[in-house]
Amino acid sequence: MQLVAVGINHTSSSVSLRERFAVTTDAIPELSAQLRDRVAEAFVLSTCNRVELYAVCGHESSGADVLRDVLASYGNLPVATVRQASYAYGHESAVRHLFRVSAGLDSMVLGENEILGQVRRALGAAREAGMTGPILDRLGDAALACGKRVRTLTTLGRNAESMTAVGLRMLARVRGGLDGAHVVVLGAGETARQVVEQLACVDGARVTVVNRTPARALALATSPNVTAIPWDDLPASLATADVVIGCTASPAPLLYASTLSHARETSDRGLVCLDFGVPRDIDASVASLPGVTLIDVDRLREEVTVRDAERTREVARAEAIVGDEVERYMDWWRARGVTSTVARLHARADVIRRAEVERALARLPGLTPSERSVVGELASRVVAKLLHEPTLALKRDPEGANMAVVVERLFALADAERMAAATRRGDMQPEHDYHRETRAS
Numbered sequence: 433m434q435l436v437a438v439g440i441n442h443t444s445s446s447v448s449l450r451e452r453f454a455v456t457t458d459a460i461p462e463l464s465a466q467l468r469d470r471v472a473e474a475f476v477l478s479t480c481n482r483v484e485l486y487a488v489c490g491h492e493s494s495g496a497d498v499l500r501d502v503l504a505s506y507g508n509l510p511v512a513t514v515r516q517a518s519y520a521y522g523h524e525s526a527v528r529h530l531f532r533v534s535a536g537l538d539s540m541v542l543g544e545n546e547i548l549g550q551v552r553r554a555l556g557a558a559r560e561a562g563m564t565g566p567i568l569d570r571l572g573d574a575a576l577a578c579g580k581r582v583r584t585l586t587t588l589g590r591n592a593e594s595m596t597a598v599g600l601r602m603l604a605r606v607r608g609g610l611d612g613a614h615v616v617v618l619g620a621g622e623t624a625r626q627v628v629e630q631l632a633c634v635d636g637a638r639v640t641v642v643n644r645t646p647a648r649a650l651a652l653a654t655s656p657n658v659t660a661i662p663w664d665d666l667p668a669s670l671a672t673a674d675v676v677i678g679c680t681a682s683p684a685p686l687l688y689a690s691t692l693s694h695a696r697e698t699s700d701r702g703l704v705c706l707d708f709g710v711p712r713d714i715d716a717s718v719a720s721l722p723g724v725t726l727i728d729v730d731r732l733r734e735e736v737t738v739r740d741a742e743r744t745r746e747v748a749r750a751e752a753i754v755g756d757e758v759e760r761y762m763d764w765w766r767a768r769g770v771t772s773t774v775a776r777l778h779a780r781a782d783v784i785r786r787a788e789v790e791r792a793l794a795r796l797p798g799l800t801p802s803e804r805s806v807v808g809e810l811a812s813r814v815v816a817k818l819l820h821e822p823t824l825a826l827k828r829d830p831e832g833a834n835m836a837v838v839v840e841r842l843f844a845l846a847d848a849e850r851m852a853a854a855t856r857r858g859d860m861q862p863e864h865d866y867h868r869e870t871r872a873s
Contacts (some may be wrong), residue, residue, distance in 0.1 A: 433472065436495035437526035437572070438503065438518055439484030442540050445517040446731045451711035452507040453483040454680055457557065459506075464561040466502045471495065473565040475558030475572070479550050480595065480710045480729060481540050486530060488567050492522035527571065527761055531754045534579035536588060537747065540733060541595055545587035546622075548579040569763065578757040582750045595708065596626040599732055601677065603706050606725060612636035616666075616673045618687070619680035620648035623708050627677055640669045643680075670695035676705045678713025689717035692724070697793070763828065770826040773836035776845040778819060785815045802812045 440453055455463060455478035467474040471487040485502065489495025494550035500518060504511040521529045534542040534551050555572040556566045564572070583589035602611050615631055617624050620643035631637050632655045639658045649660035661669060670676065670692060680686060702723045707714040710729060719726040789811045793804055826832045826839065840846065
């Protein structure tokens with residue numbers, strides 16, 4: 433079995449393509465149904481800037497093809513388009529990628545803290561859908577632990593800006609400031625909450641929150657400068673808006689050029705639209721209107737840089753932590769695949785050891801109990817030393833699973849459990865069985 437990851441993110445494609453693959457909570461059952469009959473285990477990680485499928489497959493290459501097929505079907509696009517816009521990682525590289533994602537090292541905003549919660553929710557949704565098993569459960573727990581360790585042992589997360597902070601900073605630069613601006617916020621989720629909280633610190637800013645569920649919008653109106661209105665009242669607010677910020681999880685745009693143009697037909701004031709949504713909340717057509725500037729998530733990439741040498745050093749420290757955690761997981765993976773072989777190898781050796789010790793002691797009847805103990809300990813030490821390196825090789829070598837097949841055949845380990853069980857029952861004398869097999873060979 434192989435771990436495989438296939439994804440599309442802000443570095444591999446544009447927002448216009450990424451929005452075709454955005455996976456909402458409601459869509460998880462649909463994707464799970466497509467994956468359930470084609471892979472052993474799977475989970476879907478979907479954020480504003482990425483959608484990734486992680487799966488346990490029989491083979492790396494064919495597994496990646498399966499995941500691309502699923503993405504193509506979900507996005508209603510040709511597989512060739514998905515192949516060109518996506519990336520794929522196999523086995524250890526897939527583990528490393530997920531750990532880097534969880535640590536915030538693969539985010540548009542380096543070190544972002546939000547991604548860790550998104551990974552946790554993605555794993556939870558997959559577990560509820562019955563899509564994960566022992567391999568991905570262990571992988572998910574290890575990824576979350578890696579992300580926490582990076583945030584604990586480095587300042588990467590503490591120095592990171594959220595995407596909302598980056599967006600508002602760019603918005604202020606484009607407008608020449610936000611003081612006194614009327615800001616209309618579409619949505620009332622987590623991103624909207626962050627936007628409203630940060631705008632509360634801006635002198636004279638007036639914020640209008642619009643949401644299809646009035647109670648959720650009202651929950652954000654906790655400051656005197658924040659007002660919640662029903663969705664039907666949006667056109668009136670657009671007429672006096674200086675800024676519109678899209679923060680919803682809508683599968684389709686909520687604001688088009690025609691709607692905006694009609695709402696502002698009597699206004700000559702400039703308007704800046706900031707869209708955090710993927711899929712987009714604000715259709716690209718609004719940028720064609722006179723006096724309207726549109727900032728989408730792809731334009732936000734211009735604001736994102738690694739700022740100083742200290743931050744670069746923190747990245748190096750975080751990468752080292754990721755490397756340690758990847759090796760720890762791969763040790764578990766390799767050991768898991770050969771555990772039964774190692775157990776049977778040691779059982780086989782134990783049968784032989786006991787047989788030879790009893791045979792030797794039978795020929796040395798004059799030994800004292802202490803001397804008999806020395807003979808037994810000698811045999812145990814010899815067996816332990818002989819098996820030490822082969823055991824480590826089976827557990828640690830990337831080819832351990834293939835090596836285990838060879839060991840099974842070389843030492844006839846299929847019979848080891850039968851021999852050990854028969855010996856425990858007293859149905860077979862170990863020395864007789866072992867020497868009979870030796871003579872026969």
